[in-house]
Amino acid sequence: MKVLVTAKRVTDPDMKIKVKADGSGIELSGMSYKINPFDEIAIEEAIRIKEQSGGEVIVASIGGDEAQTEIRTGLAMGADRGILVKTDGDVDSDAVARVLVKLVEKERPDLVIMGKQAVDLDDNQVPQLLAGYLGWGQACFASKLQINGNTATVAREVDGGIETLEIDLPGIISADLRLNEPRYPTLPGIMKAKKKPLDTIHPADLDVDITPKVVVKGFSNPPERKGGRIVADVPELLKALKDEAGAF
Amino acid sequence: MANILLIAEDKKRELKKVTLNALTFAKQAAEKINGQVIVLAVGAGISKVAEEISAYGVSKVITAETDGLENYIAETWSAVVADVTRANDVGLVCMASTSMGKDLMPRVAATLGAGMASDVLGFDGATFTRTMWAGNAYANVEITTPIKVCTVQGTAFDTAEKAGDSPVESFMPTIPEAKTRFIGFNESVSERPDLTEASVIVSGGRGLKGSENFKLIEDLADLFGGAVGATRAAVDAGWMPNDLQVGQTGKIVASDIYFAIGLSGAIQHMAGMKNSKYIIAINKDEEAPIFEIADAGLVADLFKVLPEITNTIRKEMGK
Numbered sequence: 001m002k003v004l005v006t007a008k009r010v011t012d013p014d015m016k017i018k019v020k021a022d023g024s025g026i027e028l029s030g031m032s033y034k035i036n037p038f039d040e041i042a043i044e045e046a047i048r049i050k051e052q053s054g055g056e057v058i059v060a061s062i063g064g065d066e067a068q069t070e071i072r073t074g075l076a077m078g079a080d081r082g083i084l085v086k087t088d089g090d091v092d093s094d095a096v097a098r099v100l101v102k103l104v105e106k107e108r109p110d111l112v113i114m115g116k117q118a119v120d121l122d123d124n125q126v127p128q129l130l131a132g133y134l135g136w137g138q139a140c141f142a143s144k145l146q147i148n149g150n151t152a153t154v155a156r157e158v159d160g161g162i163e164t165l166e167i168d169l170p171g172i173i174s175a176d177l178r179l180n181e182p183r184y185p186t187l188p189g190i191m192k193a194k195k196k197p198l199d200t201i202h203p204a205d206l207d208v209d210i211t212p213k214v215v216v217k218g219f220s221n222p223p224e225r226k227g228g229r230i231v232a233d234v235p236e237l238l239k240a241l242k243d244e245a246g247a248f
Numbered sequence: 249m250a251n252i253l254l255i256a257e258d259k260k261r262e263l264k265k266v267t268l269n270a271l272t273f274a275k276q277a278a279e280k281i282n283g284q285v286i287v288l289a290v291g292a293g294i295s296k297v298a299e300e301i302s303a304y305g306v307s308k309v310i311t312a313e314t315d316g317l318e319n320y321i322a323e324t325w326s327a328v329v330a331d332v333t334r335a336n337d338v339g340l341v342c343m344a345s346t347s348m349g350k351d352l353m354p355r356v357a358a359t360l361g362a363g364m365a366s367d368v369l370g371f372d373g374a375t376f377t378r379t380m381w382a383g384n385a386y387a388n389v390e391i392t393t394p395i396k397v398c399t400v401q402g403t404a405f406d407t408a409e410k411a412g413d414s415p416v417e418s419f420m421p422t423i424p425e426a427k428t429r430f431i432g433f434n435e436s437v438s439e440r441p442d443l444t445e446a447s448v449i450v451s452g453g454r455g456l457k458g459s460e461n462f463k464l465i466e467d468l469a470d471l472f473g474g475a476v477g478a479t480r481a482a483v484d485a486g487w488m489p490n491d492l493q494v495g496q497t498g499k500i501v502a503s504d505i506y507f508a509i510g511l512s513g514a515i516q517h518m519a520g521m522k523n524s525k526y527i528i529a530i531n532k533d534e535e536a537p538i539f540e541i542a543d544a545g546l547v548a549d550l551f552k553v554l555p556e557i558t559n560t561i562r563k564e565m566g567k
């Protein structure tokens with residue numbers, strides 16, 4: 001089975017981000033970058049499928065040259081080859097989805113697995129957009145995936161419980177946190193990854209216009225929360241609960 | 249300008265309350281662009297839900313029912329929403345940012361060739377305010393397409409009040425053959441209110457040490473008729489069901505009182521609860537980040553203090 005997975009380069013999710021004073025963007029100096037955590041889960045799932053039944057795993061990223069690092073992470077985990085669709089500046093989710101449509105048409109994967117959400121912009125849109133553009137089925141927020149020939153059974157984490165869907169292949173899956181525990185790349189894996197093929201192409205080669213439909217005009221800081229008061233003991237906590245919060 | 253289409257959501261054919269928060273957004277947006285609010289309810293047997301929402305004074309409620317719409321499937325629902333959008337001079341399609349809203353609305357956007365903003369907090373007639381980076385940045389975004397799509401963060405809007413009857417009309421949808429089939433739903437049964445609707449939430453984290461100790465959390469929550477929440481660590485450990493996870497990738501809540509017990513206050517957790525009105529933290533580590541946003545923090549071993557807290561409140565309440 002041929003599986004296409006995606007890897008977005010995102011700001012380190014555990015670093016506190018700050019809006020620039022003039023609101024023009026996010027303060028990025030000193031920032032470190034990582035592969036989107038949900039994409040690691042997607043890559044892990046694809047590699048497990050390959051380990052079980054053979055095939056190929058392709059990792060794609062849309063972004064600057066730096067995004068090669070995140071593609072190499074996927075290759076070091078065990079994916080076979082990478083594709084960087086090189087862009088300068090910001091692309092919105094819609095443009096990413098339309099680029100991916102062209103990659104899908106070119107590569108003809110049996111399955112696309114992506115993260116459910118990029119933890120920088122928190123869009124949670126690309127897998128659904130891609131499925132919509134391709135007219136394929138979608139099974140988003142997956143916590144379990146089982147391939148049965150031409151279909152897959154997917155458990156999805158939704159409000160109020162777990163839903164199970166059966167989806168025809170090829171189809172689109174988006175990974176939630178509990179789909180698996182991604183492996184760490186090993187040293188031999190990292191060495192091998194350096195020799196694996198990584199092609200760079202441009203949106204124009206794919207005949208995609210990446211003009212965004214959603215334009216960010218500016219940023220602001222969320223309202224500050226005044227907190228930080230420590231109470232001495234249980235009676236003082238109960239008093240605060242009663243007098244300040246009106247709890248009882 | 250054009251009309252605003254709000255997609256209603258139901259749970260077992262009862263209107264979900266968060267739809268009424270999204271309705272407040274829709275009404276505010278309609279004023280800004282001089283349009284009218286239309287509500288669409290999709291699904292077999294949906295007329296009861298349509299009737300419920302028709303009491304909220306909108307320009308009309310449209311029902312779309314036909315065979316094949318028994319269970320939500322993104323492919324069929326998005327086709328229906330897109331058809332209704334095109335037939336009703338709609339400029340903005342919106343829905344609450346629930347798991348269904350998140351699944352459906354981007355597909356609607358793709359079907360309509362529209363741009364979309366996720367988790368919207370406000371709209372001034374031209375730009376949408378939305379959260380990014382786990383709620384640590386607000387972005388103002390402009391959607392350049394004639395039809396715009398968004399999901400709405402329910403906690404940012406009050407529940408709409410009843411405002412008079414609205415006409416209900418039905419739309420006969422034609423639905424495409426779906427490449428996805430509904431197999432089943434494993435409901436997590438709970439007597440407690442939904443996290444997004446509770447005025448008191450008691451959340452526990454890894455500090456609880458095991459599922460059996462969540463009884464301590466539940467006892468406190470039950471005193472207030474409140475909801476129970478959990479961190480990802482507690483959910484991943486299998487102590488609590490996944491849909492009780494609060495945070496960037498779980499539920500976004502804004503309760504009147506939020507108890508954060510035995511949890512550290514990771515960025516991703518705080519993203520989901522820091523808009524609560526009054527936050528109480530109990531943690532044995534005085535350095536825990538949760539204390540930075542707590543209105544009242546107690547540095548203590550939860551196993552020592554929680555039973556005492558619960559018992560005292562119970563007595564005072566006369567329960």
Ligand SMILES: Cc1cc2nc3c(=O)[nH]c(=O)nc-3n(C[C@H](O)[C@H](O)[C@H](O)COP(=O)(O)OP(=O)(O)OC[C@H]3O[C@@H](n4cnc5c(N)ncnc54)[C@H](O)[C@@H]3O)c2cc1C
Pocket residue numbers: 013037038119452453454455456478479480481482493494495496497498499509510511512513514515516517520530531532533536548549550551
């Ligand atoms: C992509 C991504 C998305 C994520 N999304 C979410 C999300 O939506 N929601 C979420 O919650 N997390 C999320 N996380 C995980 C998050 O980063 C943290 O790992 C998680 O929130 C930690 O949970 P915790 O606070 O229970 O555990 P810990 O950080 O381990 O904290 C446990 C706390 O309990 C305290 N403690 C221990 N024993 C006691 C005791 N006896 N009495 C009092 N206090 C005690 C400790 O001092 C400690 O502060 C996400 C992570 C990633 C990478």
Ligand SMILES: Nc1ncnc2c1ncn2[C@@H]1O[C@H](COP(=O)(O)O)[C@@H](O)[C@H]1O
Pocket residue numbers: 006007008009036038039060061062063093096114115116117118119121122123124125126127
């Ligand atoms: N620039 C990108 N490059 C590669 N994959 C992306 C990119 N943007 C989004 N994705 C994929 O789409 C998923 C959902 O992202 P989003 O809809 O932007 O929150 C992510 O987990 C990625 O797998």
